[in-house]
Amino acid sequence: HSARPLSQTIENPELHRTQFCDDVLKGLKFEPKYLESKYFYDAKGDELFQQIMASPEYYPTDCEMEIFREQTGGLSKVIRDGSPFNLIELGAGDATKSIHLLRKLLEDKAEFTYLPIDISGHVIDLLHQTLPLQLPGLKVEGLEGDYFDALEKAEKYSDQRKVVLFLGSNIGNMPVPAAEAFCRQLREHLSPGDMVLMGFDLKKHPKIVLAAYNDAAGVTRQFNLNLLERINREIDGNFNLDQFEHYPTYDPETGACKSYLISLADQQVHVCGETINFKKDEYIFMEVSQKYSAAETRAMAKQAGFKVTSEFYDTKGWFLDTIWEA
Numbered sequence: 001h002s003a004r005p006l007s008q009t010i011e012n013p014e015l016h017r018t019q020f021c022d023d024v025l026k027g028l029k030f031e032p033k034y035l036e037s038k039y040f041y042d043a044k045g046d047e048l049f050q051q052i053m054a055s056p057e058y059y060p061t062d063c064e065m066e067i068f069r070e071q072t073g074g075l076s077k078v079i080r081d082g083s084p085f086n087l088i089e090l091g092a093g094d095a096t097k098s099i100h101l102l103r104k105l106l107e108d109k110a111e112f113t114y115l116p117i118d119i120s121g122h123v124i125d126l127l128h129q130t131l132p133l134q135l136p137g138l139k140v141e142g143l144e145g146d147y148f149d150a151l152e153k154a155e156k157y158s159d160q161r162k163v164v165l166f167l168g169s170n171i172g173n174m175p176v177p178a179a180e181a182f183c184r185q186l187r188e189h190l191s192p193g194d195m196v197l198m199g200f201d202l203k204k205h206p207k208i209v210l211a212a213y214n215d216a217a218g219v220t221r222q223f224n225l226n227l228l229e230r231i232n233r234e235i236d237g238n239f240n241l242d243q244f245e246h247y248p249t250y251d252p253e254t255g256a257c258k259s260y261l262i263s264l265a266d267q268q269v270h271v272c273g274e275t276i277n278f279k280k281d282e283y284i285f286m287e288v289s290q291k292y293s294a295a296e297t298r299a300m301a302k303q304a305g306f307k308v309t310s311e312f313y314d315t316k317g318w319f320l321d322t323i324w325e326a
């Protein structure tokens, strides 16, 4: 699975509900308990994530935005290469970062179509409406759905060279083995000459990382608790939010930044007609936000069968947008 920062449109509410129940019950019956962080992003979760990105402690967005504002010349140069291409963005969201690159590519007279992929049809409709107004001349062809399904649709759409954007350290929300498998699967969907532009949040002083997931205003805490609220709202849960405490951690050795919710009492919770028992101090693992060293990102590229073409860092050296070639 992968996390995605914009809400899932519910195409089929019944199917969605059943799937949500199954996933939640599977996680809460597992030892140790977990929930899938992709479910953070309902309408409320989207809003909270926007607030996280605007919070002073959450640096990844600012760092990557700096790269996309200040180094579009370099990015555009590597990505162009003469031949027309499809620029495919996985989890495009509102495209606030990529818009800088799109503008530069248009200025540089690159021949390309922008194919944003998002699981939310709503997001795709919005991009269709807004982008051509902001960037006259831009060709947009939004694709709704799962990343790899959509990549296959893109394949059918045209046989041009592909450049895939996967920004925002979304890859960090997969445990390392899953991220490795994801990159290999991505490689299998590409052909020699195709490129990937991937955003990685880098290892840095542990206090800086931890603070980003433990903001003083408590937005990240709310963001985590919102998933319990969502379960209450959508699948007949009765979590008492006062009985769970947000516990973010960062391990500089592994680079894993993990959040948990800790049960403050022995308690029973009802979800989808079933009863889940919690011991006092028992935790629910909520999310991993993996941090990498630059060397680890190069090893990631290699194990998936990519060559690293170039690397773009922000001035603090906290974030890396790396370009790989298949």
Ligand code: AVI
Pocket: 003, 004, 005, 052, 060, 168, 169, 170, 171, 172, 173, 212, 213, 220, 223, 287, 288, 289
């Ligand atoms: C979407 N993703 C890259 C964010 C991250 O940093 O892992 C989600 C997030 N979780 C807590 N704060 C932000």
